[in-house]
Amino acid sequence: MDFKIQSSRPIWQQLTEQLRQRIVTGAYPPGSRFPAVRELASEAGVNPNTMQRAMSQLETDELVITNRTLGRTVTDKTEVLEEMRKQMARERTEEFFGDMKALGYDRAEAAEMAQREKENDHGD
Amino acid sequence: MDFKIQSSRPIWQQLTEQLRQRIVTGAYPPGSRFPAVRELASEAGVNPNTMQRAMSQLETDELVITNRTLGRTVTDKTEVLEEMRKQMARERTEEFFGDMKALGYDRAEAAEMAQREKENDHGD
DNA sequence: GTTACTGTATTAGCAGCTTAAGACACCAAT
DNA sequence: ATTGGTGTCTTAAGCTGCTAATACAGTAAC
Numbered sequence: 541m542d543f544k545i546q547s548s549r550p551i552w553q554q555l556t557e558q559l560r561q562r563i564v565t566g567a568y569p570p571g572s573r574f575p576a577v578r579e580l581a582s583e584a585g586v587n588p589n590t591m592q593r594a595m596s597q598l599e600t601d602e603l604v605i606t607n608r609t610l611g612r613t614v615t616d617k618t619e620v621l622e623e624m625r626k627q628m629a630r631e632r633t634e635e636f637f638g639d640m641k642a643l644g645y646d647r648a649e650a651a652e653m654a655q656r657e658k659e660n661d662h663g664d
Numbered sequence: 665m666d667f668k669i670q671s672s673r674p675i676w677q678q679l680t681e682q683l684r685q686r687i688v689t690g691a692y693p694p695g696s697r698f699p700a701v702r703e704l705a706s707e708a709g710v711n712p713n714t715m716q717r718a719m720s721q722l723e724t725d726e727l728v729i730t731n732r733t734l735g736r737t738v739t740d741k742t743e744v745l746e747e748m749r750k751q752m753a754r755e756r757t758e759e760f761f762g763d764m765k766a767l768g769y770d771r772a773e774a775a776e777m778a779q780r781e782k783e784n785d786h787g788d
Numbered sequence: 789g790t791t792a793c794t795g796t797a798t799t800a801g802c803a804g805c806t807t808a809a810g811a812c813a814c815c816a817a818t
Numbered sequence: 819a820t821t822g823g824t825g826t827c828t829t830a831a832g833c834t835g836c837t838a839a840t841a842c843a844g845t846a847a848c
Contacts (some may be wrong), residue, residue, distance in 0.1 A: 549673055550805060558766070565768040576824065587807045592826075609814035609824050627781040634782045635776050642682070643753050645688040647782040654778040657757045658771040674835060696824045699795065716796075733794050733844035
């Protein structure tokens with residue numbers, strides 16, 4: 541799974557979001573070693589400074605623990621991870637309702653649309 | 665309904681989106697006079713140049729017609745408006761599925777989550 | 789003709805994001 | 819002791835977005 545960057549938003553914010561997703565979905569297993577700044581910067585094709593800024597946010601979320609000279613480790617508190625994952629899903633869903641409301645669809649109509657569209661295979 | 669601006673994205677893009685939403689939902693009725701650049705800039709609290717940039721996008725969408733010195737008019741093609749509204753709704757729904765997929769939810773689980781969350785009243 | 793309102797264009801300056809190129813302190817392995 | 823890998827910090831440069839202030843051309847009302 542590559543990093544997907546679009547130009548309209550700050551890169552470091554997009555990287556933070558996608559790193560968060562990788563962690564809560566187990567792409568970087570709980571308790572395991574987290575990749576180095578320079579390594580992920582190379583993978584994403586961005587400057588190490590930019591990746592550094594993205595990573596520093598993960599600490600605030602308590603998703604990683606930083607040992608100044610030893611690298612980072614993914615948290616091993618699986619309850620925190622699962623709770624964060626559910627919370628992010630709820631936020632996305634509320635954003636969806638909010639966007640649909642701006643288009644004139646109430647919550648029931650929005651949910652119905654999701655039910656209808658889920659069948660249409662938009663496989664990448 | 666006020667304009668809602670967040671700092672992380674270009675203001676003119678956010679304004680364009682919200683103007684589009686207003687038009688397709690009939691907040692500015694089909695065929696009616698569209699507000700002036702300086703007027704909407706004042707309402708949104710942004711520079712006229714920024715609002716100008718946002719409005720110029722609406723012309724590409726054929727949602728407004730610009731008469732160089734007479735102001736702008738909302739299109740009277742209601743079929744275009746309704747089709748655009750449905751298209752925007754489908755796009756939002758697909759974005760929702762995409763975001764949820766990144767969190768480990770397939771399309772069925774995402775739709776189910778929308779069904780479950782739609783009852784919770786998050787009234788503003 | 790004068791006034792007031794349109795959209796549009798120009799110039800300048802400021803702030804934030806990103807990159808580039810380093811440098812430093814700390815730790816582990818050899 | 820040396821080497822290599824950590825996170826972190828600094829400085830400079832370039833780009834884009836946004837604001838501010840101003841100007842211009844066309845139209846309508848009087």
